Amino acid sequence: MADYPFGPPARRNSVLVPLLIGLVAMALVAAAAVVVVLLAWPEDSKDDEGRASDGTSSGTSSAVSSRDRNEVREAAREAAVTLIDYDPRTLDGKAAAVAEVSTPEFASETLQTLDQIAPSVTESEATGRVTISADGIVGIDGDSAIVLMYLNQLTTRPGSDPVTTSSAATMLMAKVDGEWLADGLEVDAELDGPDERDDTRNEVLRAATTFGEAFTAFDHRTFEDDTTRVLSLSTGVFAQQYREGLADLERLSTASQTVSEGEAWSSGVADLGGDHATVLVATKGTVTDNRGESQARNYRLRLILDLVGGKWLVSDAEFVS
Template sequence: MAELARPSRIPVTVLAVLAAVLAVGVVWAYLKDRDAQARADDREAALRAAGNHAVSLLSLNYKTIDADMRRILATSTGGARSAYEANAGRLKETTVANKVIQHGVLRASGMVSQAETAAQVLVVADVDIRWDGSKTPAQERFYRWAMDVTKVGGVWLVSKAVQVE
């Protein structure tokens, strides 16, 4: 009887190697996409933190000044937080004495630079200021900041805010 030819193992080996290469490629693409999404999420969170901080700085009401100050402190860290804490008493006194009502509006924000736990953001915001019980007309003011934001415990907070022209 004639001997049957045994199939070569080469095609099976080639298919196994190709499958392994394909699997590595899929995993690499997934991880690369996941990292890109994490960077994009961090970028948006840093921009949002700076914008929220700007609105907090500009939105003050003599009737809710304690909560307003807590909101400013909750969105800041480091040197910015220390400066706000040092000036909180004077800001509260002035706001209450003059019956100030301010409403801030974020106009724009843009990323200047970003690293893993730090970023610099430019922020544009406006505020409408009025004085309760006063005949003085409301005023609109325009603010521009360069803000350093720092990721602390997974949360982006403003660590420095400098007004720019």
């Protein structure tokens, strides 16, 4: 077994389950006579690798220390919870909490928004609780950083069933007097910020981004070329599982004449050590069938990459729920 510095990646029954589910839905809408039996997908593994020490690969020089990388991710997670959580019973203390985790300018902007929504939150008695299922660094320099986070928000209100929404967000962090503070937050959108200065991390990010776009975008008319490209970017168990699922994927995409367009709008390194890396890739796009009907398809990927023959290849892929 490969020596993964942050523990072996979890394995799933099929790496294509979410893609197949989407195609099944499109095929049913188009009244295509297609029946697919899918294997059950085990519960998502906990983000152990995302919480481990974010090391730097040997032989790679970087102006940013592992300590800074860990501190900025921890600060971003804390800030996200403070900024996004809401409860009408604790609104009075919200201003102080926001100010503690934010730069003065961003705190001011956040509190202006809070003042606007406070009456409706109080009236509805709604509460929101956010958890971060994964996070990774998009870019970092000495005093600023961008962190990509996968958010799950549980909203409850009296008389209604709880609602959970999933999203991806980028947070701009600024180092002020030695402390990392939130300086901007965008949900399902990319923020301008520093690039990654470490050469190895840049290579990993490019490989993961290229794979994410290839994996989530394909055309029934160029199916063989599209899937061959995915295989050229992958290795190991993932490549095997992907190859085994191609018959079902081709049958469904042909039946519904599917065209899937995907774009990776952000990616961040969660872990890097030796010849292995964990990278988050957030994609957004559409799936269109033979009736011209399109559905939005946003995916939150967590990828394991291995350095094979001098090239970073994906050995495992997980759709984070």
